[in-house]
């Protein structure tokens with residue numbers, strides 16, 4: 001379920017490229033460019049680490065959500081997606097292309 005949601009969110013994020021920055025935070029990030037998107041990702045990573053070290057589960061969950069969102073935006077800006085990341089992680093696990101396709105179909 002979580003994966004379906006993230007895949008849908010990726011589609012929304014891609015649709016925001018070229019949208020009006022005044023009506024969409026995501027569009028405003030794309031308009032500011034990759035350096036700004038990467039900076040925001042770094043900030044969210046630091047905030048995630050701080051929340052974890054504070055032992056604040058609620059804050060950690062929120063910061064992790066911000067972190068994943070900004071990662072998706074950065075990947076989209078670079079023409080990449082979670083599928084590319086998934087494929088790389090499966091490659092590291094030694095999962096073949098055929099196994100990968102079967103794994104996706106069973107989700």
Ligand SMILES: N=c1c2ncn([C@@H]3O[C@H](COP(=O)(O)OP(=O)(O)OP(=O)(O)O)[C@@H](O)[C@H]3O)c2ncn1[C@@H]1O[C@H](COP(=O)(O)O)[C@@H](O)[C@H]1O
Pocket residue numbers: 009012013016023024025026027065066069
């Ligand atoms: N999932 C998210 C999401 N997660 C986090 N954020 C934004 O990420 C920002 C987090 O950064 P900060 O805490 O630094 O907030 P900020 O002060 O507003 O940011 P800066 O001014 O510092 O740049 C906030 O503005 C959040 O609203 C998100 N913005 C949008 N989405 C989703 O993206 C899709 C497109 O939304 P729009 O951007 O509104 O078109 C929709 O499905 C949204 O639900």
